[in-house]
Amino acid sequence: MKLRPILSTAVLAALCASHVSAGAVLLINEVDADQTSTDASEFIELYSPGGALALDDFFVVLYNGSTNVEYSTFDLDGQAVPADGFFVIGPSTLTVPNTDYSPSNFAATNAVQNGQDAVALYFDPTGLLLASDFFGTDVAAPPAGAVLVDALVYDTSDADDPELLAALTPGQPQIDENGNGNGVTESCSRCPDGGTALDTSTYAPLAPTPGTSNCAGFTGWTDLGNGLAGAGGEPLLVGTGMLGPDAPTSLDLTNANGSATAALFVGLSAINAPFKGGTIVPAPDLVVIVTTPPTGEIPLAFVWPDTAPVGVPIYLQWAIQDAGAPVLVALSNAISGQTP
Ligand SMILES: [Ca+2]
Ligand SMILES: [Ca+2]
Ligand SMILES: [Ca+2]
Ligand SMILES: [Ca+2]
Numbered sequence: 001m002k003l004r005p006i007l008s009t010a011v012l013a014a015l016c017a018s019h020v021s022a023g024a025v026l027l028i029n030e031v032d033a034d035q036t037s038t039d040a041s042e043f044i045e046l047y048s049p050g051g052a053l054a055l056d057d058f059f060v061v062l063y064n065g066s067t068n069v070e071y072s073t074f075d076l077d078g079q080a081v082p083a084d085g086f087f088v089i090g091p092s093t094l095t096v097p098n099t100d101y102s103p104s105n106f107a108a109t110n111a112v113q114n115g116q117d118a119v120a121l122y123f124d125p126t127g128l129l130l131a132s133d134f135f136g137t138d139v140a141a142p143p144a145g146a147v148l149v150d151a152l153v154y155d156t157s158d159a160d161d162p163e164l165l166a167a168l169t170p171g172q173p174q175i176d177e178n179g180n181g182n183g184v185t186e187s188c189s190r191c192p193d194g195g196t197a198l199d200t201s202t203y204a205p206l207a208p209t210p211g212t213s214n215c216a217g218f219t220g221w222t223d224l225g226n227g228l229a230g231a232g233g234e235p236l237l238v239g240t241g242m243l244g245p246d247a248p249t250s251l252d253l254t255n256a257n258g259s260a261t262a263a264l265f266v267g268l269s270a271i272n273a274p275f276k277g278g279t280i281v282p283a284p285d286l287v288v289i290v291t292t293p294p295t296g297e298i299p300l301a302f303v304w305p306d307t308a309p310v311g312v313p314i315y316l317q318w319a320i321q322d323a324g325a326p327v328l329v330a331l332s333n334a335i336s337g338q339t340p
Contacts, residue, residue, distance in 0.1 A: 262290055
């Protein structure tokens with residue numbers, strides 16, 4: 001007589017998958033694949049938001065984009081994330097600061113292909129898998145029981161890889177390590193650290209920081225209010241992105257009067273002065289005059305300059321010609337940030 005297992009492997013895997021993602025216990029946080037000349041300082045940084053974490057039954061698997069097949073697997077059995085939450089896998093030559101683990105199969109040079117390729121993190125709830133079970137597997141067919149925890153599909157100025165993206169991070173962006181033209185001196189970095197498993201939208205090419213935060217000293221935007229409604233209500237200014245060297249930033253104005261003259265006030269200090277029946281927050285050091293498009297929306301995306309002065313506050317607010325405003329000028333809310 002055959003005993004029926006109480007829980008099938010598939011059910012067990014599903015249970016553990018929900019456990020792993022619900023706790024968001026471990027994420028890929030940073031990958032540096034490309035350096036100047038021969039790549040000898042490649043690393044993969046994992047991040048545990050909760051701090052120390054045993055890494056038994058976790059595997060880091062590298063996939064080659066041209067074949068969509070595994071080319072290196074690092075078995076993390078017996079390893080542990082230290083209390084600071086950052087765990088660095090790098091070469092045994094210790095060319096990478098803060099290296100926590102140098103697997104014997106992590107080559108001294110060219111261990112991490114430059115893309116279009118992928119790094120994936122799996123958990124094995126069965127406790128039965130070996131690194132060799134991953135060897136030569138197609139990205140779409142990992143060994144039975146392996147649960148995908150997190151992944152990054154990346155490149156160095158290459159086209160997107162449809163097979164890797166579909167299998168690992170469907171609907172998510174592929175990250176270009178060379179997105180700022182500095183691939184050899186920057187890495188694919190999540191900022192803020194951690195984030196949501198399998199969501200790659202917060203990666204940016206930033207300076208390599210093995211074993212430490214990818215965006216220490218970076219700041220976000222603060223909404224300072226003080227909007228003044230026009231005919232269609234208050235124009236809304238939203239700043240997104242972390243302010244830091246080479247970090248993607250956007251300043252998006254919506255709900256403004258269309259086809260109207262508008263002025264963006266930029267200041268390095270706040271004045272909070274009465275203005276057109278409302279309050280202007282920035283003490284203007286720079287005023288940019290434009291005509292709003294008919295949609296009344298002005299998206300402005302840019303990369304925060306790495307030459308920006310350090311520790312300087314910046315204040316922004318729009319004023320838009322609007323017949324529905326008390327003195328014919330509507331104001332967006334003001335926002336502020338601080339250069340890192
Ligand atoms: Ca490389
Ligand atoms: Ca790099
Ligand atoms: Ca491919
Ligand atoms: Ca880091």
